[in-house]
Amino acid sequence: MPIVNPFPGGTILGYPRIGRRRELKRALEARWAGRTTDADLEATCRALRLATVRHLAGLGLDPADGSIPSSFSPYDHVLDAAVTLGVVPAADYHVAARGDGTRPPLELTKWFDTNYHYLVPQIGPHTPLAFADDAPVRWFAEAAHPDDGGLPVVTRPVVVGPVTFLLLAKAAADAPAAFHPLDRLDDAVAAYAGLLAALGATGAPWVQLDEPALVADTVTGHLPAGALADAVARAYGALTAVPGRPAILVTAPYGDLRGTTGDHLAPLAATDVEAIALDLVRGTAPAGPVPGLAGKTLVAGLVDGHNVWRTDLARRLTQATALGAATGAGAVAVATSTSLLHVPHDADDETWDATHGRDPRLRDWVAFADQKVTEVTTLARGLAHGPDAVADQVAAATAALADRARAAGVVVPAVRARVAALRPADQTRAPYPERAAAQARRLRLPLLPTTTIGSFPQTREIRAARAAWTRGDIDDAAYQSAMREEIARVVTLQEDLGLDVLVHGEPERNDMVQYFAEQLDGFAVTAHGWVQSYGSRCVRPPLLWGDVTRPAPLTVAWTSYAQSLTSKPVKGMLTGPVTILAWSFVRDDQPLTDTAAQVALALRDEVTDLQAAGTAVVQVDEPALRELLPLRREHQHAYLDWAVRAFRLATAGADTATQIHTHLCYSEFGDVIDAIDRLDADVTSVEAARSRMEIVPQLDRAGYGRGIGPGVYDIHSPRVPSAGELTELLTLAATSIDPALVWVNPDCGLKTRGYAETTQSLRHLVAAARAVRSTLAGSGR
């Protein structure tokens, strides 16, 4: 039986949790360091929750009708759901997040196609699953009936929905092979029913259940046909029958509910939920009437929650106005397409003064979280009272967009001409056997060559020197000499260890994308634009707003300096085009493939310059290649095509005798194995230690025939692997594929590790390579 609370006219699906001044980060880290108590942490969290919902009321969301989401999380919203459902005991919250010496933390993985990471709950046939913790109810009550004399706010509690929660969970280690967490749907739904009844009893008019799994073949692809529709029908059939419940909004952010693998809007619309939110930035609106929508509110996600560009209010208002008649929805409301978790708080926190490319014109072109709230309320007013009611705001947006479209730097004719002139030959190198022979003659490497992924430990001194230079406390010369000293130390260390292909260690890089964004034209780097990556970790994605050019070489001086210190080859180190896009806020006014080609051409010039300076090996890292994989199967092919093309454009300017490496930080290749082959790198290093080299036979079966460096040393832990252990892993690799292809390296960069453990581990790594070389020589291979 549907409930008759009118849905608010305008809302957002969630708001950043970390705090405008990263208060949550500081509070968590102080608690973990033992400097504060649980009560201190809870007090900060409570203050943040109240300040946030009141701030949103101040921005114009209605404080009385559930317009304001209660979307706080102390660490991660999937972990919160696991606690609510009793899968993780509330007392173990921080252990689940961080481990405690004896118990490992839950696995951390990417949330859909974003750079946010969630904790993966583990569920088996007997895992407790019942309404166990009422934090969403307490948070609702604390805001609705505040005891601090402040503004009461009737919020809309936000919880991950039951279908998505179970689909994101993984089967517990001891579960039978045929078990999937979705088998526990009825138990989970009973737990959610308990939560909904409690929320209703506390007076919550609305609850929001997020079901992004419904848009993602990457999550649901393995399910038998009909299983997802059945799960939706069962879950929401049961939840809408809960007596005394709040009205239910189900959201489907990050994509389209309808795709070639099925229409997941239909089964949802067939239930009695009161409102459905569609992502109309990434997905499309149904063009015709949807059965079941008549009695519901269609919440139109028209303001991009995942990117920072100002909304075209005129276009979106027209779209919103047409939706009701087109779809047959009972009512239409306006919202962000996703939670605002993915964007910084406020564009006004930034000084737009041209520092680091923060062109003053950009202020008018962007909308961070707070600006997006205003966009939503503007659209909602326009929808309710007609376009005249918001004519000024719409005109201002239109003017800003027009200004952006014709601004210098947004379109640089020379860049356009260069991209337009590209030919297939520009992404094609000589055949691999020819390259391999030329590189072997030039590099003269032993069998099983040893190398690292690029970064060496970033010591306190390095960070301090970089920060001092950024603040202007030390001059360029002092900074240069501090970095050169570090590079010299790292080169000497690698020579002493006996590594074959050296690196300069990347001491000058704050971040592998920001470092390039700071030097390329077309990018701006923010000072305060923090976005939560996971838990207390935040990143500041650069803004890629204009056509990309490289005013000067980016890395050549550092690499050449390192090379001048040794007769061993030093590998140049670049971040690839796909990863630069994935970890930036990318312009939304042209296809990603065009932007990727521009970034690729800037990198291509860098490869050529490195080569001209005598660099024989260049690594182009693409750790985010898989992250950007579209959630819907029908879009994956086109993505992989442009991603591969961009990488090849970046690297195909290299001569036959220049060896191109790439690095990918994961081991489950599944959907992308073929694309990795098409990158045509001479050597690919991947994560493999934890999965015991599983990837190597897989690559062999897939016909991969170029260099492969399966990481033997797991750098995600401070543990020093023994030489014996590394020998064993390496033997495994060298016997499952032609040993002439195998490289020996760690899993990833060493920047988060300490020098003591790193030195020991690399010593063992070189010893292992030598041991396996002599075994292979002895066996006549």
Ligand code: MET
């Ligand atoms: C996340 S991949 C990191 C690659 C980079 N070259 C490094 O060694 O840190």
Ligand SMILES: [Zn+2]
């Ligand atoms: Zn990596």
